[in-house]
Amino acid sequence: MEARLRCPRCGYRAKSGSRCPACGFPLVLEPPGRLKIEVREPSMWRYSSAIGVAKGVSLGEGMTPMRSVGGVLVKDESRNPTGSFMDRGSAVLASAYPGDRAALPFMEDFTASIATYLSAKGVSVEVHVDPAEATYADFILLAASPSVSIRFGRAGPFDLEYGDPYFLAGVKTIAYEIFESARRIDSVAIPLERGLLALAVHQGFRELEEWGLMEAPRLILATHRGAASSDIALWLREKGARIEEVEPAEAAKAAVYLARRGIYAKPLSAMAYVAASSDKNAVAVVTGTGLRQLGFTGRRRGGELQRRILGVLSGREMTAYQIWEALGGAASLRGVYKALATLVARGSVTYRYKARGRKKIRVFSAPKGIDKNE
Template identity: 30%
Template sequence: MDEQTVATTTAFEALRCVDCDASHDPAEVTHRCPACGGILDPEYDLDAVTVTPETLTARPFESMWRYEELLPFPRSAAVSLAEGATPLLECPSLAEEMGVGAVYLKDEGRNPTGTFKDRGQSAAVTAASQHDADEIALNSAGNAGQSAAAYAARADLEAHVFLPDRAGFTQQAMTEVHGGDLRTVAGEITDAGSAYWDAVEGPSDEDTAGTESGGDPEGASWYSTKTFVTPYRHDGKKTMGHEILEQLDFRSPDAVVYPTGGGVGLLGVHKGAHEFRELGFVDDTPALYAAQAEGCAPVVDAWERGADEHEAVPESEITTACNGIAVPDPGASPLLLDAIEESGGGAVATDDHAILDAALTVARTEGIEIGATCAAAVSGAFALADRGAFGADDTVVLLNTGAGNKDVDTLRAHLGERETAGADQTETGA
């Protein structure tokens, strides 16, 4: 590959391996560390960043690429659908109920495909385009697959998307509407991941025992936009952290509560906040809280045990309907747990009933539609408030990572169940 074909920003220096600390040229290395197979993280020379809070404030608030000096690729090279620049909405009813100074909801449901995944796919598909890819591929719980198909269409690339059959109808349908090659797999996101790797690397020797095989696997030339296989998805999502701090007039909130599956978005917020602090834009960074569903909470379990890494949840033990955060084996949990500890935050799990109730509460008291899965941030924040995690004057930011209209069946079904239960209690005098 010709290095001159890759357009990068001035401050983007290298891809740094978080495991072995090796540094790699982003024009030559595209995915995992060639030295040890570790996760690569875009590294920046912040001294070369000339932007200031004043110059940022003067720019139109129209997409995440307004932070191009802190992204790997310039705006001129971006594969973009105007992702980012989402509102930070004050929620006084939630603040009163939690007993805190202020609650804000960062509404990522306003993104082009209705999810924060658009930030990561914009960055990852831009990288694919810069590296002259023809086809991208990934497995996903649902939203990232839909997003990847949209951004691949924008870049005139083919997208191969592996989804579990429990993925939402909207995500499956829109993946195909965007022209993606949709492949549904029975089971969970881990099963979709196995199918993805079989296509990319070929089935294992155990799978092919007694059969003839030869030639390259089908997906040998596919460019991966999988979480932490590409170095760029979490880097695009750090712009959520940039935006939250800018929208609060360059003041850090006391806490950020994030609905957590693989934890990529929370790590992105952590990185974005630290960049702004190192640049002198803010004085502090927020405490980060991972919110999960009790039916699949490997990060919370690891945090409560004081472990450095999670233990995978067996698929037979997954009991949550919150598909978007039902990630039984989050590969970057050591990074996530470190970020939570460094920030002074924590982790919390609530049951599906509390999560869905929280989605209805936000819709009825604040008028904001949030995703069923995303409401784990709200129910988690209520639980944290009950535990005394927040002070009376604290500012708390909740992330709504996806649009409520992707989960209309789940939300309406829960509403019906709740109304039926209420009617039954009225009839029995309970």
């Protein structure tokens, strides 16, 4: 895959790769043009003009809700199809991927997300797992998918990895959505691990500022007390970001507080809420939920919708839009896409592509023998 890539730190320009050959910093994909929002598109692909990749696969990612909780605006990324912000990056990365097979390393959240999107595109996925490092719930989720093969041991090189410039191009749409929803904000709090999420959001706000659309808010990078700062975090601090350490007890209390208000945040995501609480006019990005890993997400939040979809599909093929119409307003179109993503990953629903004029559309069906009450 060739594209216009740039190193944010030293300015080096490249056509391929994920790391700058001059300084080792992550490369970012430059937008092909100024942002033009496609207001009728109900997903993050409304920002296609600035992503730089045509939509090749989508499960309804993006356009996640943002609401006020205790005086803090919370951007709830757990509402993405696999329960994580990773789906934004996976949608772009899978759309740009030209192959029909892909070897992936095992990484919590990322691998489940990208494997789901590649499978939805019809790509065969091979995941290499180190049993000593595997998260059991994620491993079982992947192993249960009929389109994923498991290989033990980390035998590289891999075709796709976390932090790819195409992946970051999808993640930066978080900034675009915050701009659309709440243009007058002073700061955005983001959980900090490797720093790639923060880098992507920084890139999104930098672009918006360069286009004269908004003044970029200050980033607050929330991290564990005593944790070492990554190279990316230190560079972002030079650019004006603030690194804020959060005590584990504070994060746990925040996670409980959010859960009681319908937002199921991982402890690291809850740290962003704690950090945002100390600022006025702030947004906290809740990056994902752990409930998906335990199988709670589909059963508690989408189980009934999934059962209804299986009933609608009984004995026929339908597009996602036709399913949504048949449900008679019982769910949003984005909710139908999310439920279908779960059913496809579980093997309860299959799909194929059909030609409609000059377009290729995807139709879903429920294989015989699938119990709609499963």
